[in-house]
Amino acid sequence: MESYNNASLIKLINELEKMPGIGPKTAQRLAFYLLKSEKADVEKLAGSILEAKEKIKYCSVCFNMTEIDPCAICTSLRRDRSLICVVEEPMDIVALDNTGAFKGLFHVIMGSISPLDGIGPEDLKIRELLIRIGKENIKEVIIATNPDVAGEATAIYLSKLIKPLGVKVSRLAQGMPMGGSLEYADEVTLARAIEGRREL
Amino acid sequence: MRLSSLFVHNFKNIGELDLPQLSGVNIITGRNASGKTNTLQSIYFLSTLSTQFKTYQQAVRFGADFFSVKGGLESSGAQKSLEVRYGPGRDVKLKLNGNTVAKKSDYIGECRVVNFAFEDIDLVRGTPGERRRALNILISQVNRGYLKSLQKYTAVLAHKNKLLSEAFKKRPDAAVLEAFNEQLCESGAEVIKIRKEAAVFLSQAFDLAHKRISLGLESASLEYKCSFECVGDLKAAFAAKLKELLPAEIARGTTLIGPHKDDMLFKINGREAKYYASDGQQRTLVFSFKLAEYRYMQDAVKDDPVILLDDVFYELDADRKAAVLEFFRPMPQLFIVSLEADWVKKVFPDAASFRISGGALQDALQKE
Numbered sequence A: 001m002e003s004y005n006n007a008s009l010i011k012l013i014n015e016l017e018k019m020p021g022i023g024p025k026t027a028q029r030l031a032f033y034l035l036k037s038e039k040a041d042v043e044k045l046a047g048s049i050l051e052a053k054e055k056i057k058y059c060s061v062c063f064n065m066t067e068i069d070p071c072a073i074c075t076s077l078r079r080d081r082s083l084i085c086v087v088e089e090p091m092d093i094v095a096l097d098n099t100g101a102f103k104g105l106f107h108v109i110m111g112s113i114s115p116l117d118g119i120g121p122e123d124l125k126i127r128e129l130l131i132r133i134g135k136e137n138i139k140e141v142i143i144a145t146n147p148d149v150a151g152e153a154t155a156i157y158l159s160k161l162i163k164p165l166g167v168k169v170s171r172l173a174q175g176m177p178m179g180g181s182l183e184y185a186d187e188v189t190l191a192r193a194i195e196g197r198r199e200l
Numbered sequence B: 001m002r003l004s005s006l007f008v009h010n011f012k013n014i015g016e017l018d019l020p021q022l023s024g025v026n027i028i029t030g031r032n033a034s035g036k037t038n039t040l041q042s043i044y045f046l047s048t049l050s051t052q053f054k055t056y057q058q059a060v061r062f063g064a065d066f067f068s069v070k071g072g073l074e075s076s077g078a079q080k081s082l083e084v085r086y087g088p089g090r091d092v093k094l095k096l097n098g099n100t101v102a103k104k105s106d107y108i109g110e111c112r113v114v115n116f117a118f119e120d121i122d123l124v125r126g127t128p129g130e131r132r133r134a135l136n137i138l139i140s141q142v143n144r145g146y147l148k149s150l151q152k153y154t155a156v157l158a159h160k161n162k163l164l165s166e167a168f169k170k171r172p173d174a175a176v177l178e179a180f181n182e183q184l185c186e187s188g189a190e191v192i193k194i195r196k197e198a199a200v201f202l203s204q205a206f207d208l209a210h211k212r213i214s215l216g217l218e219s220a221s222l223e224y225k226c227s228f229e230c231v232g233d234l235k236a237a238f239a240a241k242l243k244e245l246l247p248a249e250i251a252r253g254t255t256l257i258g259p260h261k262d263d264m265l266f267k268i269n270g271r272e273a274k275y276y277a278s279d280g281q282q283r284t285l286v287f288s289f290k291l292a293e294y295r296y297m298q299d300a301v302k303d304d305p306v307i308l309l310d311d312v313f314y315e316l317d318a319d320r321k322a323a324v325l326e327f328f329r330p331m332p333q334l335f336i337v338s339l340e341a342d343w344v345k346k347v348f349p350d351a352a353s354f355r356i357s358g359g360a361l362q363d364a365l366q367k368e
């Protein structure tokens, strides 16, 4: 790119482009926006990125993102502690919690079983989930992995492990578009999916 | 259904080809290597998103970094527009009536085609893979559920085969394999069921067409050949056989049965045509099969597909040529490539004709 004989600008664009959902054009727009902004604003942004990065950790119980460990969901007294909803990513907790239709606990397994990406059960927080089920008084596990091939395989795999423990296992209803991911499903669809969950 | 306009940009040897007004019968003429087949292929691609190449990249015009094909469509009284663009880079962009469509399965089937080409003979002579591909493209154009099941099956199969291919390094977790097998059976059974139903319809239409061409002397049939014994509950039979084959699959590092291993046999007088049909018989058989494809689509969606004819009169004497053309006369839209355009024009005096040269339009002579 001859039009930018400016190494630092190219570097900034490259860094921005690494983020999910950001293509080269958007990366350029963001970079120019930042350069046009007041220095104080840019410092505020850089500061908040660093601060969040330093303060936010994974909850040692459910692997949600949190500043305080265990997280607010895990320590809440207003939640139904006999219900665990299993999701792939911390993002999915936000989507499901916003529906207000689910009042139980969560467990993030950090991905899905995907041989093509070299991810097996041992790479996920599945052992931790089984330990939780053994320790806590769990009556039902709702599996809310994504409705794609890997998410579906993870759901089948989990139900085979959990059912023998005498715990009810259900799957989020197929109200969601096939291959879609939870974070993009709207709240109404998700709420319906929670209510209409089917037992596995 | 009818294609009312076509615009092709950088597709194979075609630089820019703008055909704003298409007719019922469209004759495409030009010298060897001018781009006649490529013009038909662009319509085929616009409809099915398939080319004879392994990658879309190979269809990008040498020296260019993208291609696009656009078409206007009249389908049961409605006007539609379709657009597909590949590159720069590797992304495929699909548009329907100007709106971006994210999934192929929401696009394929909007424009439906049957392509008659010289290499159709490979359907009889070639590998099972070629026959499966023909079935997949045919059924996908009229049944989106089929395409979705097929896509799911292919995705699950890729995961499972990856597990199996690494089995020598690391013994696969039986529960993980089972999680993929369960999905494989579900989508695979659906694919087989729909293919078998299609084969039953196709076989009848195939025999009828073939009888008409062979003057009732020969009987032709198609038989869907499943890679495992698929009687009773398909899904259960598939699951049981996979369970039985698990050790063998682990040893071989791949999935041994399923719709990706099935075949469709062409038979003439009860014998497999691959071995027992003469060259001429094989030509007539594939021709009859293509006509059966047409009937299948017509029956499934109550609408006629667009017909692409690429020099199918090659090797036929005048009487047979005339007889073959009679099959096409009642169909609403034909694109005919022929080196003997004058002769075709006599048969279809109202046809529009387009002369292609060097991948572009040389002149458009439209008869009123």
Ligand SMILES: Nc1ncnc2c1ncn2[C@@H]1O[C@H](COP(=O)(O)OP(=O)(O)OP(=O)(O)O)[C@@H](O)[C@H]1O
Binding pocket: B011, B012, B013, B014, B030, B031, B032, B033, B034, B035, B036, B037, B038, B039, B058, B059, B060, B061, B062
């Ligand atoms: N990606 C590409 N870029 C440029 N040219 C290409 C590309 N792919 C194929 N071609 C060329 O396009 C030319 C025209 O091909 P096409 O098959 O359309 O000819 P045709 O008019 O049907 O000729 P014939 O009468 O011999 O069948 C071929 O010479 C082929 O090499």
Ligand SMILES: [Mg+2]
Binding pocket: B036, B037, B038, B310
């Ligand atoms: Mg040709």
Ligand SMILES: [Zn+2]
Binding pocket: A059, A060, A061, A062, A063, A064, A070, A071, A072, A073, A074
């Ligand atoms: Zn927590």
